[in-house]
Every structure is written in C-alpha cells, then in structure tokens.
Amino acid sequence: xxxxxxxxxxxxxxxxxxxxxxxxxxxxxxxxxxxxxxxxxxxxxxxxxxxxxxxxxxxxxxxxxxxxxxxxxxxxxxxxxxxxxxxxxxxxxxxxxxxxxxxxxxxxxxxxxxxxxxxxxxxxxxxxxxxxxxxxxxxxxxxxxxxxxxxxxxxxxxxxxxxxxxxxxxxxxxxxxxxxxxxxxxxxxxxxxxxxxxxxxxxxxxxxxxxxxxxxxxxxxxxxxxxxxxxxxxxxxxxxxxxxxxxxxxxxxxxxxxxxxxxxxxxxxxxxxxxxxxxxxxxxxxxxxxxxxxxxxxxxxxxxxxxxxxxxxxxxxxxxxxxxxxxxxxxxxxxxxxxxxxxxxxxxxxxxxxxxxxxxxxxxxxxxxxxxxxxxxxxxxxxxxxxxxxxxxxxxxxxxxxxxxxxxxxxxxxxxxxxxxxxxxxxxxxxxxxxxxxxxxxxxxxxxxxxxxxxxxxxxxxxxxxxxxxxxxxxxxxxxxxxxxxxxxxxxxxxxxxxxxxxxxxxxxxxxxxxxxxxxxxxxxxxxxxxxxxxxxxxxxxxxxxxxxxxxxxxxxxxxxxxxxxxxxxxxxxxxxxxxxxxxxxxxxxxxxxxxxxxxxxxxxxxxxxxxxxxxxxxxxxxxxxxxxxxxxxxxxxxxxxxxxxxxxxxxxxxxxxxxxxxxxxxxxxx
Amino acid sequence: xxxxxxxxxxxxxxxxxxxxxxxxxxxxxxxxxxxxxxxxxxxxxxxxxxxxxxxxxxxxxxxxxxxxxxxxxxxxxxxxxxxxxx
Numbered sequence: 037x038x039x040x041x042x043x044x045x046x047x048x049x050x051x052x053x054x055x056x057x058x059x060x061x062x063x064x065x066x067x068x069x070x071x072x073x074x075x076x077x078x079x080x081x082x083x084x085x086x087x088x089x090x091x092x093x094x095x096x097x098x099x100x101x102x103x104x105x106x107x108x109x110x111x112x113x114x115x116x117x118x119x120x121x122x123x124x125x126x127x128x129x130x131x132x133x134x135x136x137x138x139x140x141x142x143x144x145x146x147x148x149x150x151x152x153x154x155x156x157x158x159x160x161x162x163x164x165x166x167x168x169x170x171x172x173x174x175x176x177x178x179x180x181x182x183x184x185x186x187x188x189x190x191x192x193x194x195x196x197x198x199x200x201x202x203x204x205x206x207x208x209x210x211x212x213x214x215x216x217x218x219x220x221x222x223x224x225x226x227x228x229x230x231x232x233x234x235x236x237x238x239x240x241x242x243x244x245x246x247x248x249x250x251x252x253x254x255x256x257x258x259x260x261x262x263x264x265x266x267x268x269x270x271x272x273x274x275x276x277x278x279x280x281x282x283x284x285x286x287x288x289x290x291x292x293x294x295x296x297x298x299x300x301x302x303x304x305x306x307x308x309x310x311x312x313x314x315x316x317x318x319x320x321x322x323x324x325x326x327x328x329x330x331x332x333x334x335x336x337x338x339x340x341x342x343x344x345x346x347x348x349x350x351x352x353x354x355x356x357x358x359x360x361x362x363x364x365x366x367x368x369x370x371x372x373x374x375x376x377x378x379x380x381x382x383x384x385x386x387x388x389x390x391x392x393x394x395x396x397x398x399x400x401x402x403x404x405x406x407x408x409x410x411x412x413x414x415x416x417x418x419x420x421x422x423x424x425x426x427x428x429x430x431x432x433x434x435x436x437x438x439x440x441x442x443x444x445x446x447x448x449x450x451x452x453x454x455x456x457x458x459x460x461x462x463x464x465x466x467x468x469x470x471x472x473x474x475x476x477x478x479x480x481x482x483x484x485x486x487x488x489x490x491x492x493x494x495x496x497x498x499x500x501x502x503x504x505x506x507x508x509x510x511x512x513x514x515x516x517x518x519x520x521x522x523x524x525x526x527x528x529x530x531x532x533x534x535x536x537x538x539x540x541x542x543x544x545x546x547x548x549x550x551x552x553x554x555x556x557x558x559x560x561x562x563x564x565x566x567x568x569x570x571x572x573x574x575x576x577x578x579x580x581x582x583x584x585x586x587x588x589x590x591x592x593x594x595x596x597x598x599x600x601x602x603x604x605x606x607x608x609x610x611x612x613x614x615x616x617x618x619x620x621x622x623x624x625x626x627x628x629x630x631x632x633x634x635x636x637x638x639x640x641x642x643x644x645x646x647x648x649x650x651x652x653x654x655x656x657x658x659x660x661x662x663x664x665x666x667x668x669x670x671x672x673x674x675x676x677x678x679x680x681x682x683x684x685x686x687x688x689x690x691x692x693x694x695x696x697x698x699x700x701x702x703x704x705x706x707x
Numbered sequence: 708x709x710x711x712x713x714x715x716x717x718x719x720x721x722x723x724x725x726x727x728x729x730x731x732x733x734x735x736x737x738x739x740x741x742x743x744x745x746x747x748x749x750x751x752x753x754x755x756x757x758x759x760x761x762x763x764x765x766x767x768x769x770x771x772x773x774x775x776x777x778x779x780x781x782x783x784x785x786x787x788x789x790x791x792x793x
Contacts, residue, residue: 096740096743099747101747127736128734128736130733130734130736130737130740131734131736131737131739131740132736134740278789280748281709281710281745281748281750281789284709284744284748285708285709285710288708288709288737288741289708291737292708301734311725417723431779431781434779455781528723
C-alpha cells in the first residue's frame with residue numbers, strides 16, 4: 037500500500053503548482069464523497085517507492101465554516117494521510133501559519149513547504165527556515181514550486197516524516213490561564229474514550245462551539261458524559277463571553293512567537309504610488325482643503341469649457357428648432373393654442389432645461405474622472421474628522437456623496453449604516469445635497485446674474501448644502517437621535533488611471549437620465565402647468581389672472597421676506613416639489629409666454645436682483661425634497677411621518693436660509 | 708493581537724487596512740487574517756456598500772447611483788462591548 041502525502045495550504049500559496057510539479061500528468065480529478073468539492077489525486081516516485089499525493093482544497097483554517105474546511109479537516113483527522121505537506125506563502129508567512137498552527141494542534145504529521153521564497157527575496161524579506169523549523173518543531177523546507185526548486189528536499193523530508201510518524205510534533209498551545217483550565221478539565225473527561233481524535237484538540241473545539249465535533253462526541257460518548265461536557269462548556273462561556281476570541285488570540289500569540297526574528301521585512305517598505313498620493317491627498321490637516329480645491333477646480337473647468345467654449349450651442353439649437361416647428365405649425369394652420377403650447381410650454385419650458393446640457397456633460401465627465409481614479413472614495417475618509425466633530429461618522433458621508441447624483445439613491449444608500457442614529461440622520465440631511473436635478477436652476481441663475489463667478493457660486497452652493505447638512509446632523513444627534521456613532525475602517529481602492537470607457541459611461545448615465553427626465557417628468561409637469569397657465573378661457577395666458585397665476589399669488593407673500601415674492605417664482609418652487617428640473621422649466625414657460633421670444637436669462641434679470649436671485653438659489657438648494665425622494669424616505673424609514681417631517685423641516689430651513697441671505701444682504705447694502 | 712486590532716479600529720477611527728498594519732507593526736496579511744477572524748466571531752461587520760435590494764436592473768435610479776461601492780468594516784455591538792471593557 038503506497039504511503040499518502042496530503043497537500044494543505046491557503047488559496048494562492050502555490051499548493052496546486054506543487055501538486056502539478058510532483059505528479060505531472062499522472063493524476064485524476066473526482067469529488068470528495070457527498071460534496072461538490074474537487075479532489076485531485078496523483079502519484080509521485082521517490083527512489084523505488086511510489087507515493088499517493090492528495091491536493092486538499094485551499095483553506096485558511098480548519099474550522100467547520102465551509103465545506104472545503106470540513107473536507108480537509110475530516111481527511112487529515114481520518115489518519116489516511118501519512119504526512120501533511122503544509123504549503124505556505126513565504127511572502128505572507130504570518131497569515132499562512134494560522135493553518136499550520138491548527139494542523140499542529142490536531143496532531144497532524146506536518147512538513148512545511150516555505151514556498152515562493154524567490155518572491156519573498158524580491159521583497160527584501162529575510163526568512164530563517166531553520167529557526168522556523170525549530171520553533172514549530174517540524175521540518176521547514178524553502179521551495180519555489182513554479183521553478184521546481186527545493187522540491188526534492190521537501191519530498192525527502194516528507195518521506196522521512198511518513199516513514200517515522202512517531203517524531204511528529206504535538207502542539208499544546210496556551211490560550212490563557214482561564215481557558216487552559218477549562219481545556220484541561222474537558223481533556224480529563226475525554227481521556228481514554230473511544231474518540232479517535234486527540235482529546236485536547238476535541239476539548240478546544242468543544243470550547244470553540246464546533247458543531248461537527250460536538251456531534252461526533254454525542255455519537256461516541258454516553259449521554260451522561262455529554263451532559264457533563266456541555267456543563268463545562270456552558271460554564272466556560274458564562275465565565276468568559278469572549279472565549280472563542282481568546283482561543284484564536286492564543287494561536288496568534290504563538291505565531292508572533294514563532295516568527296519573531298525568523299521573518300523580517302525591510303523596515304522601510306517601498307511606498308506604492310497609492311501610498312504616496314494618499315500621504316498628501318488624505319492628509320489629516322490638508323486632506324479636506326485639498327478636496328475643496330479639487331472640487332472647486334472641477335467647477336471652474338466646467339464653466340470654462342462648458343460655458344465659455346460650448347455655451348450657447350444647444351441653446352441656439354433649441355431656439356432654431358422652436359422656430360422651425362412654429363413655422364411648420366403656422367404653415368399647417370395650427371390653432372394659436374397649439375402653437376402657444378409648443379412654443380411656450382415645450383420649447384420655452386422643457387427646451388430651456390436642455391440648454392444646460394454642455395455644462396452638465398463637462399461636469400459629469402470631470403466628476404467621472406475623479407470617481408474612476410479612486411479619489412472620490414477618499415472623500416468620506418477626509419471628511420471623517422469633520423463628521424465626528426458634529427457627532428456623525430465619516431461613513432455617513434458616503435450616502436451624501438451618492439446624493440450629489442440624485443437624492444433617491446442617496447437615501448437608499450443609507451442602508452449601509454448599521455447604527456439607527458446615523459441612518460436616520462443621514463436620511464434626513466440627504467436632501468440638502470445638491471443633486472443633479474438642481475443643476476439647471478443654479479446654471480440658469482448663474483448665467484443671468486453671476487456669469488463671471490460661476491464656479492464660485494456653484495461651489496458655495498455645494499458647500500452650503502454640506503454645511504447645513506452637518507449642522508442639522510448635529511442638531512438631530514442632540515435631540516431626535518441620541519447615541520454613539522459606530523466605528524469603522526474603509527477599504528480604500530488603489531488609485532488608477534481613469535479609463536475613457538468608464539468616464540464616458542458615467543457621464544452618459546447621468547446625462548441620459550437627465551434627458552429621459554426632461555422627456556417624461558418635466559414634460560408632464562410643464563404640460564399640466566401650461567393648462568393651468570392658459571385657463572380659464574378669456575384671461576390673458578400666463579397672466580396673474582390665470583389659475584396658475586392665482587395659485588402663485590396665494591403662495592407668493594410667503595416668499596416676500598426672501599425677496600422673490602412673485603407668483604412666477606412661487607409656482608416655480610411649487611413645481612420643483614414634483615421634480616427639481618421643473619423649477620427652471622416652469623420659469624421658462626411662464627416668462628416665455630408673456631413676451632414673445634424672450635430668453636429665460638433676460639427674463640430672470642428683470643424679475644430678480646442678484647441678491648434675491650442668490651436667496652432663491654439657497655431656497656432651491658435646501659427646501660422640500662422632490663416627491664420621489666419623499667416616497668423613498670417613507671419607504672426607507674417605514675413611516676410616512678418622517679417623509680412629512682422631511683418635507684416640512686426642509687421647507688422651513690430653506691425659507692429661513694433664503695430670508696437670512698436676503699435680509700442680511702440688504703443690511704450690508706447689497707441689492 | 709485581535710483585541711489590539713479591535714481597539715485600534717475603535718480609537719483610531721477611520722483607517723485603511725494598510726494603515727492599521729503600519730500602526731500595529733504587523734504585516735497586512737496578518738491584519739487581513741485578524742479581520743476575517745473578528746468578522747467570523749461577530750465583533751466586526753463588513754459592509755460592501757451594495758446592500759440595496761432593489762436590484763439595479765429594475766431600479767429607475769440605477770444610472771444616478773454610485774458605481775464604485777466603498778467597503779467598510781464596523782464594530783458590532785459585541786465589538787463595542789469588548790473594546791469598552793478593555
């Protein structure tokens with residue numbers, strides 16, 4: 037009967053490469069009995085003897101957490117393999133030794149293959165195989181399986197170990213005084229029973245709550261013995277609620293002892309490009325200012341390219357299209373009402389939203405570059421300090437970043453927050469973020485009043501949204517949702533060169549969604565408002581006597597302290613609750629209808645002052661979220677109460693912000 | 708090692724695995740291993756950031772949602788209890 041060598045190791049430790057090097061084509065593949073885990077078996081020759089080699093599944097430990105682990109553990113414990121060659125990755129010795137430790141705990145006949153030593157050398161690591169061997173108490177042979185280096189020495193050691201299993205090492209780890217006492221107590225109860233497995237190993241596994249081992253014990257011991265074992269385990273768990281952690285930590289202490297001085301890495305590891313960039317970009321003090329500068333530069337570039345270079349192109353196109361369609365309708369003797377609907381409702385309303393496409397294309401292209409490079413993932417990281425100061429955690433900023441695209445997925449992204457306090461706060465402050473739908477409003481007013489300071493105004497609105505969100509977060513933390521924020525670490529992806537494909541896809545996703553909304557939601561809203569703007573019959577269309585004018589006039593006084601108490605501004609804001617883009621579309625329609633051929637920008641210049649325009653922007657930034665966001669808030673909180681609360685308090689915050697801007701501005705002599 | 712790792716996550720706040728490894732003077736592989744163990748033992752919870760159940764294919768807002776999810780690890784109630792005790 038040929039002796040059997042089992043290969044055990046972590047995934048990617050080079051175990052299968054070693055198996056192939058040993059067996060060549062001389063192997064076959066089947067499944068382990070009863071499971072779908074692959075079993076590879078082959079033969080190799082050492083002198084005149086033939087040995088069977090079994091490649092066990094790649095595993096990190098010998099628990100009972102996966103089929104792979106159970107298959108490997110059961111096979112080793114079955115006693116079938118005469119020796120277990122534990123392949124460990126020399127570049128990651130400490131991690132791989134966890135499995136080695138468990139193999140030794142269970143009393144397996146182990147030979148260690150310290151594989152990929154060439155890669156470890158290239159990383160300037162120093163490895164002392166002899167010291168490792170002495171401390172582990174088993175042979176440790178350096179190998180490079182991919183180059184067939186050290187394989188003969190390894191197999192010679194394996195053959196020696198297989199020939200004399202009596203010299204195998206049995207590891208009696210210490211897991212700390214209290215745990216050791218319980219292990220000994222259980223070990224005594226298990227001794228001299230027909231268990232097949234080492235009693236100490238079974239004792240440790242019982243304390244770890246291993247269901248498979250408990251089942252085995254139940255099958256082989258009397259119910260009285262099992263009861264006693266259970267009592268000791270329950271007593272141990274009651275005395276130490278972190279029993280399992282103590283056992284795992286005992287293994288790590290052993291690993292640290294084994295590797296101390298035997299595994300050394302260069303003191304100064306060569307920093308990667310990501311490390312060097314992160315040192316600057318995520319710096320504790322200037323990480324946040326740098327983030328602000330980068331976002332400001334994005335806005336500045338958006339206006340330079342989108343407005344200065346491309347600005348007006350789509351606007352002219354929309355104007356020409358409007359004239360062309362109007363000409364067609366005139367030639368077809370279409371009614372005045374239809375011509376008015378097309379010219380003022382569709383072209384003046386929906387068309388005006390489309391005029392900002394070049395700016396939106398550039399903005400989302402630049403944001404896509406930041407996102408694809410891996411920088412945007414750092415935003416939550418650099419915001420952490422600030423967030424903590426207001427009682428929130430950096431992770432809360434992740435849904436807020438999502439909300440810069442759209443508040444709906446922003447609210448949904450709060451599901452990633454485990455803590456109820458963080459989640460409820462993040463939901464309620466989410467709508468203060470400047471979503472993409474608010475962009476056309478900002479851009480229209482910037483074009484009318486602040487063309488030279490576009491980036492600054494846009495940046496100030498984004499920053500104001502974040503500041504108000506933080507202030508409200510702090511307020512909620514002190515009133516509605518008290519409690520401690522959870523602690524976390526982030527997996528920061530490495531920086532990479534953005535790909536054209538990803539950047540264009542990101543931009544197109546946003547722009548196409550914008551276009552779809554213009555053709556659906558905004559189209560419907562504008563059409564409905566157009567009907568209200570021309571009814572009742574006989575009144576001047578788009579006048580203050582129309583239904584729309586009368587409704588607007590009722591609301592208008594509310595906004596008078598903020599400097600925009602006109603019925604047009606009021607219905608614009610009212611329409612914005614349906615969809616934020618509808619604010620601009622509605623203003624475009626009501627102003628285009630009054631004066632033939634008038635452009636929204638010049639109409640706005642007549643209706644607002646720079647101060648009231650900025651107050652209006654603050655209002656649109658902060659006031660009631662759109663219905664889709666409110667519906668999502670209801671769904672995510674499971675209560676309509678929070679959706680109503682969000683609508684009401686955001687309106688109050690927006691109104692207060694707008695009034696403050698206007699009144700303080702007037703106080704300082706601005707107009 | 709595991710308690711120190713958990714304590715570091717709690718007190719140092721927002722950190723990457725690489726920074727945790729540097730701070731504790733352990734190789735990143737061992738930190739990865741320790742984190743896996745802490746997750747398995749219920750002291751840490753991993754969040755891939757993809758918990759939305761709507762399914763992008765059916766979600767009308769999929770195109771506006773973040774495409775790059777940020778993975779995070781948070782202390783569970785058990786993790787908070789253990790670190791508070793030590």
